[in-house]
Amino acid sequence: MSDAMPMPIVPAEWLEKHLHDPGLSIIDASWYLPAQGRDAEKEYEEAHIPRAVFFDQDLVVEPGVDLPHAMPSPSHFAQHLGSMGISVHDNIVVYDGPGFFSAPRVWWMLRTMGAKKVAVLAGGLDGWKKDGRPVTAEPTKTAGCYFEAEFDTDTVVPFDEMKRIATSGNAIVVDARPAGRFTGEEPEPRKGMRSGHIPGSLNVPFTELSKDGRLKDVDVLRALFSEAGVPKDRPLVTSCGSGVTAAALLLALEEAGYENIRLYDGSWSEWGARSDTEVETGPARGVQK
Numbered sequence: 001m002s003d004a005m006p007m008p009i010v011p012a013e014w015l016e017k018h019l020h021d022p023g024l025s026i027i028d029a030s031w032y033l034p035a036q037g038r039d040a041e042k043e044y045e046e047a048h049i050p051r052a053v054f055f056d057q058d059l060v061v062e063p064g065v066d067l068p069h070a071m072p073s074p075s076h077f078a079q080h081l082g083s084m085g086i087s088v089h090d091n092i093v094v095y096d097g098p099g100f101f102s103a104p105r106v107w108w109m110l111r112t113m114g115a116k117k118v119a120v121l122a123g124g125l126d127g128w129k130k131d132g133r134p135v136t137a138e139p140t141k142t143a144g145c146y147f148e149a150e151f152d153t154d155t156v157v158p159f160d161e162m163k164r165i166a167t168s169g170n171a172i173v174v175d176a177r178p179a180g181r182f183t184g185e186e187p188e189p190r191k192g193m194r195s196g197h198i199p200g201s202l203n204v205p206f207t208e209l210s211k212d213g214r215l216k217d218v219d220v221l222r223a224l225f226s227e228a229g230v231p232k233d234r235p236l237v238t239s240c241g242s243g244v245t246a247a248a249l250l251l252a253l254e255e256a257g258y259e260n261i262r263l264y265d266g267s268w269s270e271w272g273a274r275s276d277t278e279v280e281t282g283p284a285r286g287v288q289k
Contacts, residue, residue, distance in 0.1 A: 005091045008107065008251055009215055010119035015093055016133050019050055025090040026052040029106035030097045030125070031244065033189065038097065047135040049095065049128060053084045053142060055106050057244070068242040069105070071156060071265045074149035077113050081149075085142030088149065092118045099124030099213020100248055101206075108247035108263065114150030120251065123213040157237050157264040162271070166199050166278065171235040172287055173198050174228075176206040176249040177268065181241075184281030189241070193272045196279040198239065203284050204228045206245035209252045221256040229286050232258060239264040239271075 006014060018024060028048050030040035044054045060080045062070040072080075086092065092115055096103040103120045110118045121128070129135060157165070165171045175197050180186030182203040184195035197203070208224055210216060216224075230236070236258060240246040243265045250261050264271075271277050 005093070005117060005119055007117065007119045008255065009122050010093055011122050012128055012131060012133060015049070015121060018091075019134075021091070023087075023090050024051070025084075025086045025092045026050075027055045027084075027086070027092065027094045027106060028052045028096070028125070029055045029057065029094050029103045031057040031102035031105075032097070035189065040097070043097065043125075046137055047125075047129070048137075048140075049125065050134055050136050050138075051140055052095075053086070053140050055084070055094075057102060057105065060109075067266055067269050069244060069265075071109065071112070071243075074113060074151040077109070078147040078149040081110075081113075081147035082145050083142075085145055086147060087145050088113070088115045088147055090115075090117065093121055094118065095121035095124050095128070097125050099127055100210035100215055102244050104248040104251045105244045105246075108155075108250060112152050112155045114148065114152070122215070127213045155262055157262050159266050159270055162198070162237070162264050162266070163277070165237060169200055171237050171262075172231060173201040173237045173239055173264070174230055174249060174253070175201045175203050175268075176238060176240040176245040177203070178205050178207065179203060181268075183283055184279075188268070188272060190269060190273075193268070194279050196272070196281040197268075197284075198271055199278050199280045200287075201239070201280070201284060202228050202230055202287070204230065204249060206240065206248045209248060215252060215255060218256055221252055225253065225256055225258070229284065230258070231287055234287070235260045235262070237262050237264050239267045241267060242269045243267045
């Protein structure tokens with residue numbers, strides 16, 4: 001097994017072998033929807049991977065923005081990461097409970113803020129524990145440091161640009177929400193939210209991307225994206241309910257060889273709640289040539 005950290009997915013075997021390496025940071029990025037009935041912080045306090053710090057995805061957001069998981073400013077992000085003892089130069093392993101749900105969001109945030117060596121743990125904490133690997137309830141002691149954030153603004157699509165994209169079709173939106181919410185046949189979990197999707201969007205539910213907490217093989221992902229009509233020769237924008245599983249979709253697309261992929265941070269929480277946006281219902285109508 002190579003000593004270099006595999007990216008963007010790191011096997012549990014590698015992490016267990018390198019648990020005590022200097023320059024390694026581990027982040028528990030677990031976050032759950034209310035319907036899942038799991039308390040991420042409580043679970044962290046009861047059992048986490050040794051050296052892991054807890055990243056609260058409802059706390060590390062831009063203050064004053066009335067959207068869930070709004071991408072924080074570089075200074076706000078750096079303040080939180082520095083207080084966790086994480087350097088932009090570290091090998092950073094991010095995990096969540098089930099394995100491929102909320103961890104990719106923090107993986108994407110870290111990359112967007114300048115970290116180069118970031119990976120998501122295959123199988124997550126559930127898989128780690130199932131394999132009998134070490135966990136602890138002891139608080140992780142950290143020494144604060146300086147996280148030198150360098151925000152890559154090109155990776156994030158703001159609302160005004162998203163409106164232009166929806167009108168012009170100069171990029172293809174790929175939505176990670178379940179099919180029923182995409183088509184409008186099922187209600188949104190957030191109150192006051194319209195059902196449906198951004199005009200011209202394609203749908204690849206994030207639940208199709210992984211199995212047993214592990215990202216599916218590249219060939220399977222390519223077939224999945226091809227079947228959904230995702231083109232390889234057009235700019236892509238990923239979206240979801242609140243920007244969390246859009247990052248999982250972005251990671252999977254990159255692994256399948258797609259390029260020029262950005263993330264709409266406001267996602268459906270923004271688009272579906274506004275009165276000045278168009279909404280389509282029904283299945284995806286496909287990419288216009």
